[in-house]
Amino acid sequence: MLYRLLTGLDDSAFCHKVSAALAQGWTLHEGPVYAFDAAAGVMRCAQAVVKDDHAPYSPEMKLGDQ
Template sequence: MRAYRLLTGEDDSAFCHKVSEALARGWVLHGDPAYAYDAGSGRMRCAQAVVKDVEGAYAPDIKLGDL
């Protein structure tokens, strides 16, 4: 099965580390990153989709971060 995650966070080094950790764990970038201004916090927010091929079938209780 192909698993999909959308990583999100503030535009800072913590977000970059989140994406880097996913890549180190075998996830692959999927599409371009997205950026948006969060008027509530006054900060930029980022999103990056990642995918990973894993064994087994999809189930709604899969913890994607553990794959």
């Protein structure tokens, strides 16, 4: 199983990033996490995704290409 943690600002670009991963066969792993970045004054979010069907794991693989 492969694991990725998608992160970004709480905006539509982040939603598109998660949607693109889902379209590539990744599935959500639990719910999103939100945090306020006081230094930048913005909300940030993260969403873990996992994938069972993949090539053999290698530390050099680019998970976004899987």
